[in-house]
Amino acid sequence: MKNYTITFLQEQLSIAVPEGTTLLDAEIQAGLQPDAPCGGQGSCGKCIVRIISGPVTGILKACSVHIQGDMTVDTSLKATGHSLLTKGSSREIIVAPMIQSVDVEVEKCRIGESDSDWDRLKTAVAAKSSVPPASVPPNVSVAGTLYEILKSSDYKPNVILCHNEILDVRREHTPYYLAAFDIGTTSIVGYLMDGCSGEEIAVSSMLNPQSQYGADVIMRSNYALDGHLEQLSTAVRQAMNQILQALAEQAAIEIRDIYQVSFVGNTCMHHLFLGISPGALVHSPYNPSLSEPLILPAKEYGIRIHPEGRLMVLPNIAGFVGADTVGCLLATNFSKRDNMTLMIDIGTNGELVMGNKERMITCSTAAGPAFEGAKITCGMRGANGAIDHVTFQGERLVYSTIGDEKPAGICGSGLMDTVSLLLQHGFLEESGRLYSPEELEHPIAKANAHRLVTIDNISAFMLAFPEETERQEPVFLSQKDIREVQLAKGAIAAGIQLLCRNLDIAVEDIREVLIAGAFGNYMSPESACNIGLIPPVLRERITPVGNAAGEGSKIALMNYTEFQHTRHLASGIEFLELAAESEFQDTFVDELEFPLPEEMRECE
């Protein structure tokens, strides 16, 4: 069996160990007394190290690394080795953010010496981290008050590092914070995280104030291109500041102690936030102006965290596959999956990713915002009063509303349930046409024939009669609304078909279907399959993964190796432009039809 040499950087010692030894055991043998309360079971996350060179590199749990070659290891991360259980995806993430806090001891200058305090600080940082002095860029602002801080801290300050940059030098070791954002077209959510423990300590959200300039990305892009780009940028940046303020108040912390903000969003939200013209996004061939992962000075974007704080932006993939999709990939550990997986993120557009660790392919479908309640006569977002689920109990139609309030409209999941029910009980032809009351055959349909009405000359299905509702106005689904659902589900279903063809697999080869987004949590997988949004054969393989984009934003924020990985995630995924595929139109038209109830039964 081979021996390999492990060099521990801070301790300045090397040890030779046999192949296959865990790095944790190597540390123990070297006498380093690593902190591993779980006894190397991989559950406590305390034993994390940064592997600087070797067959694997990055931040890893020492107990999980089986030595396969010579390595150089930085053990200075030990103190902050917590792990973070993300909500949506249940992925365990080691807390090792780009922003680190290190206590250092700076050597005092003696008479006759000429090197600067900044040089001395860099040497002190190198002694406590894996950051070589030559790699630290000068920070004039930090140098500006360095003399006074060194004196008042008795030359033992606390340093805030951003990878190899020194962002702040503080008189003493106090907590520091980070904030992750998910900037949606409709709403913005911010999460405040403790930089050291990795705990989520506050959450706050608000509607995206850009909505006043247009409901969807196309309207906002056009408004930006009409000379209002700055207005849109300012709106979303101010919203971020408001959320940061709310988070700081909730957690009773100083906003100045927040050193990094990460965000994900679709390409349009990404460009508008950064002040990038959306021209390239809305003109053929629809590519982004800028895609790569970014670390930017937050103050240049008007974000009021610590003045030296950084903005972390996840990369885009294609013109309509943005950083939000990269966030979803990160949260679902997509690029490491063995099983063939389909991820669907349904919002104003529907983004699809299909593949596994071997190969990944993505496309964007113009699914329209029907499932967000837009373009639906009685549609609304998933807010209080929205009918979110519908079923028949015997012959009686029963619905539930969000907040148990009187119905005010119908949201995406209610919409999907309703269409599914109409199909199952013979109110609706597979072509998408509502039958007339006389054509009804199913006994439940016959018993509810009075719900088939005509409103404004369009046939409709009545969900809630005026007397049942808050504003004494009916909540119904019209023939036109059903057409919108057909267009949306047809686009997504066709996208799934084309991804399968490009991967040369059959639909039934997909082992897992992950539904991202809040909508994914509310929608009934059963209904999604009944209406053919998701191929019925995948009915049992569907898992909602919650706000995976937001989770991805948190993961990148809390683990720098994961953030660095996003570059490869974004560049390693293939992009399928549906509009450029000759079969797309045919497939789309085929998929406009709803599945027959018979087909449903066959699949069960």
Added chain:
Amino acid sequence: MKNYTITFLQEQLSIAVPEGTTLLDAEIQAGLQPDAPCGGQGSCGKCIVRIISGPVTGILKACSVHIQGDMTVDTSLKATGHSLLTKGSSREIIVAPMIQSVDVEVEKCRIGESDSDWDRLKTAVAAKSSVPPASVPPNVSVAGTLYEILKSSDYKPNVILCHNEILDVRREHTPYYLAAFDIGTTSIVGYLMDGCSGEEIAVSSMLNPQSQYGADVIMRSNYALDGHLEQLSTAVRQAMNQILQALAEQAAIEIRDIYQVSFVGNTCMHHLFLGISPGALVHSPYNPSLSEPLILPAKEYGIRIHPEGRLMVLPNIAGFVGADTVGCLLATNFSKRDNMTLMIDIGTNGELVMGNKERMITCSTAAGPAFEGAKITCGMRGANGAIDHVTFQGERLVYSTIGDEKPAGICGSGLMDTVSLLLQHGFLEESGRLYSPEELEHPIAKANAHRLVTIDNISAFMLAFPEETERQEPVFLSQKDIREVQLAKGAIAAGIQLLCRNLDIAVEDIREVLIAGAFGNYMSPESACNIGLIPPVLRERITPVGNAAGEGSKIALMNYTEFQHTRHLASGIEFLELAAESEFQDTFVDELEFPLPEEMRECE
């Protein structure tokens, strides 16, 4: 004889040539048709290349490189191969600034492709330069308008590079400019340079407006430490903006077309400009807070050039040996000198550098501002009306004034001439005491005995009687003024002695004495030796090198390799803290005495 392989990056071809071949010949043999109008004589500077790897690297004239190993060469600099003859030092500098202008062709995105316009731009830049795409950091601001610029330039824009950064993408190839500054305690000078030809196209200067807050660096530092740092920073930055405005007006260019500003200054000017507390500079052990060479976003410092423009700051050496000294070293090619050289920069402090290409050592002497006219009763700066030279024609005292105006005071060179004359003609004891009229022996002295007067109870030598002057007030040199000159000259002379001892050489081993600063141009080397400021034995070896600090600022600006070299210049020079040398006080006291006229004659 060995053969070596030369790889030409842009042309994607390699050629094997025998050892010792010039790189220019290798280019010719490879069929590259290099532009070399001088036929390889080294005089035209057109054949410059960037050697990326090999026994030597950097920007060099191909005709000057004799091949000693395999090399990778970037020939894309050819077009801007001019050279710049600097005024003070007569050094020939190849024009190869950090800021470069490149015309590129960007490939249009086609449908089905997903990469960003920014990625395409990076690829296009790489095809025309030695900047690999992966090394280009993202520039959100440039990406922000990229789509529109690409469209309107038909995808053939002009790119402004700052080393590996893209600062601007322009619709067409137009000139671009750079500006070099010398920020003195008293005055600020700016030079506007054409980025392509390297020509100096305008010069402008003004008094340093910080003077209103204190005449010297100590007063200004104390004012800064009293809570007025920002006020001092703003004052000098605004002055830079005013000069930039004046330069742009003189040259009839847009200020937006200036992409870089370099500056040198003493450590205090350096810290105050950048907003760094001068606390470390004025408290023992007097080291800088920040020394290293800097490239900074100009807009962060309120400098109104192109919004993406960069500020280039030369490094400091020690607490009282600043970037101005580094500028002087650069201008005088100090680190490449064969001869043992002494450089003296006399201002509010006197900085000394001694050495050659083997070893360099520097010290700062508290020479005081006497030679700038401060603390001298009738002292003034070298402005109109200042007596700048004094001599005897026969028995008659003759002086000249700047601008040929009636005398208003005396400046540094006049001061030195006067003290020299007083010594030579027996008005002054070597101890520095003015003789009384009765003690005079020299015939010229006797004939001018009426010039020895008593003013305010102090003996004095009258240079200009009230009736000769503009304001009907006498211009004279008092016993107290002579003591100030003694203190200043004693400090410098002692510094020279200690540098010699540290280098283990005798004073006469110094082959060249370079006097930097405007004062160096005006002062009489003869007088400087007569009063013992410079050891009389070096009388014939003195060369004034003009505003070498400003020349150094220009050189760094116009040749990036020279700028990069400043890091090694600053870190490679040894620093001698005179105050920490036990012999300093004795040597200083010895050097307070003036040389005897006999000694002078012996040396002649």
